[in-house]
Amino acid sequence: NRKNEAKYKYVPQVEINENEPRNEEWGKNFPAEYQSFLQTEQGDFASFQGGNAMRDMLEEDTRLAVLWAGYGFSKDYNQGRGHQYAVEDIHNSLRTGGPKGNGDGPMPATCWTCKSPDVPRLMNEIGIAEFYSGKWADKGEEIVNPIGCADCHDSKTMKLTITRPALVEAFEVMGKDINKATHQEMRSLVCAQCHVEYYFNKNTPGKEGVPYLTFPWKDGMSVEAMEKYYDDMNFKDWTHKLSKAPMLKAQHPGYETYLTGVHADRGVSCADCHMPYKSEGGQKFTDHHIQSPLNNVANSCQVCHREEAEKLRSNVYERQQKAAESRLKLEDALVKMHVEAKKCWDLGATEEQMKDILMDIRHAQWRWDYAAAAHGASFHSPVETARVLASGLDKATEGRVKLARLLADLGHNKPVEMPDLSSKEKAQEYIGLDMEKLTKEKEEFKENLLPKWLEAAKKREATYGSKQVSAAQ
Amino acid sequence: NRKNEAKYKYVPQVEINENEPRNEEWGKNFPAEYQSFLQTEQGDFASFQGGNAMRDMLEEDTRLAVLWAGYGFSKDYNQGRGHQYAVEDIHNSLRTGGPKGNGDGPMPATCWTCKSPDVPRLMNEIGIAEFYSGKWADKGEEIVNPIGCADCHDSKTMKLTITRPALVEAFEVMGKDINKATHQEMRSLVCAQCHVEYYFNKNTPGKEGVPYLTFPWKDGMSVEAMEKYYDDMNFKDWTHKLSKAPMLKAQHPGYETYLTGVHADRGVSCADCHMPYKSEGGQKFTDHHIQSPLNNVANSCQVCHREEAEKLRSNVYERQQKAAESRLKLEDALVKMHVEAKKCWDLGATEEQMKDILMDIRHAQWRWDYAAAAHGASFHSPVETARVLASGLDKATEGRVKLARLLADLGHNKPVEMPDLSSKEKAQEYIGLDMEKLTKEKEEFKENLLPKWLEAAKKREATYGSKQVSAAQ
């Protein structure tokens, strides 16, 4: 019918292949979206706790190093920046270490999944489980384009599309069909491909041994449901270096927490706030400069709210400040628990004596992380965030009382000395990190291996070419 | 001019005197408002945690008896009901005891302040400090009309007016002039005469010894500001019977918490939700059936929100449930602290050893009460309510750890046995209340003294008369 005929008003310049990873190519057909997308390169906006500037979280809050002792995040952790930096930042992060070549380094290939439109391309070429297999370094030369068009769009129809298997599989496990999603839901689901809590499941039936990217949503998305999910399968992300607790890491459960807020309840999507309409030269289009809406209150919030920008901004800050206040109290308690637990071990506590305490620590920190890791959550869903933090504080009370009793039993009935956390360096030293070594390894990687990756990628992409659309069409 | 002429469409039937306490008299001129006002007599609506039905809070949550051990509220505490019941309920409450005549009974005259339009009348007749002086029983025959027109309206202009000195004085102390309040602010301030935290100050300069009704707003209205205010003046409402902590009681800080919510931020007043407009016979008037808006979502919420009533109701319940979850956790911790502190005393702890612990208990319970006592707060301001509860949980953690250490010092390094709180009766027995005696005293009061009060009042009011307005006017 005519609708299908006329689907495109625009005059395409090039033909875009399925899974085309090069954003510039798409940009030839969609210059407005591309130009705005390029702006995610900006790094000059800092809000109370967000923005696109580089913010060293371990520096801003040195407790974090203690909370993550023995885990990658204690080495390096920054605020998320614009999508354009996704690949650069994972190159630079000390968490990915300094691999010297294939098979080397601390991280699995799965880490690439949310960083680039090269991912769907490569998954299509070699297979999903194959993509997840091996080390991060093994796929270094395949993945070079930062998050872009092919992550969210169908190249033929430009419709929103889901390119990450983990989200599709998570929907299946929940008994839902993602193809039934409404248009408005899709405007959030494309984000839910990445802005969600995940873990690497090494026991996926048929894919045993592969760190298979999985979203733990089977029993629900609440902090309790996911905790139960992990508890039931005896999963842990790592063993805490000080307390020896079997820890969980919550990574940015942005979509999950957003769903519990009033905006989601009213059908407001991620794109409504982070990708509002914009007019340029008499034309309206979706602003692909995904960023903090506080840098663009007029186009985002004020479409729906008629209050002044200053007031809206302070609404956000107030919610963030209140959450931060409770969050920091919980962090203090967690630091104490880890250090007190260490003291117990030092004084000869038994596994049996420590068992319950370690579970309290696991659960309290999991709740803290669930509320803290999605930087937007304290605004997206302030009431749920507060509830989760309060439940974490409750777990901490239980744990600390048990610790006090055990310490008394072990002959130490007084406050345990706390480490000096006045700087990131001191905190990292306390947890036994050799930062000099880590930094040096990273430097070497960037000098030796990284240039080779980029070189190889350039060669590969040169073979892709660019198919001009004949003017006649 | 015509505008002033037209100010009153109505044809007044009677002339209303200044401070006319009889609502029926006002009702003759304003039948629509009066008829709706009478509906606060209804008692058939119960929501998740509110409504106008009689709800015995000590029965619904037996922990409360322990939290208030040694204080009136542990004897009897019900959910607030309609304004029509204000006088009846204070007669019936076991808190006011069973006075046998003037000068008898546990409560001061100040207790009448928020129950009746007889209060402004009597204050005008005898003076403010004189009103507050003496026992509750002393003024029993003066105060008989439940909360009504003269509490909020000027009898000449029908404008909203402030009739309670405590609110005026509190504004003065804060350096504000209540006469500068806008019309919309007045639609909340009339409620703020009563729905606020208060205490009886016996050291008001010039009024020493009189339990002078005072709102503790000098340093601000936040939970911290009021706490500091009380701490600075070494004020306590009572000494806890079990823990011996110097306790504070937060009474319904409804206005204070409301101010921190988003509705207040957007200028929505108490009356917007609790007294929406209503039409009857083509006439629009303010619905004086003050009640839970959940019994009237269509006229209240849906004026501003287009969502279905069921959704709006569940928005409210969800916020209340989340607050209740954290609140109950804090209550559990508080019960433990009181019982553990009692154990310490029993084991011979010294004042010195207990000092810090008792302050932790005081502060934790103050925060709990601030968040709990204003029944509407978990919806009026869910984020602030959650913040306050989390800060209470934090204080509880500190206190309980200190208690565990002290108990270990005192030779009891294990959980302290908790009382059986499976019913209100058991809880009240545990804290040493002789309920039989209290109930009997109340019965006697209702049989002997109360009828005399009502008789005397009837006689007095018969002298007031009713001045018909001549039809010609």
Place this chain on the structure above:
Amino acid sequence: MNLKKKEILPNKGSRWRPVAVVMIASLVGLGFFMAKEASLVSYMSNKPEACVNCHVMTPMYNSWMHSSHREYANCNDCHVPHDNTFNKYYFKAKDGLFHASIFTARMEPEVMFMREASQEVVQNNCIRCHVQQVTQTKYDGWIDDHKANRTERKCWECHQEIPHGTVHGISTIRNNIAPIPTDTLTTVIPKWLDNRINKKN
């Protein structure tokens, strides 16, 4: 009844009868086909997606999608009379036929305007929802002539951004793409991924 039957179908014995049956059946079938092709049933609904079955309505859909009114009002809330049910469907049918004929004739202008009848409908609908604000006397004082303006001018003369934004025309939404649910042939998972996930190992 009898009369109708007679007019439509030849006598039982007639040799025209089988031919007529086939012809009528194909006409009905064609009707159904056209109805389906044009997603006729969806026009009975209030779903905004229905309007977008026609691509020239997509810009309006997309701008509405990005407007504050999305939360409160769909196309029909504004563009169809709400005074009584008959009027509603009558107007819809009339309007639909008008749109369809213009559309089929490919005569749609680049920049559309509401016809006067439509304007009146929309104006009335603005007032229907905003009667409280519109009648609020508090605006009388400080907006000059607001009373006259409110009654004599179109609301969107002032509230220009409601709800399609201040830029109009069917090409003014860049890369104007129809929303997903109107076209149930496509899924949101690309074929390659579907194959990959469902590939049995």
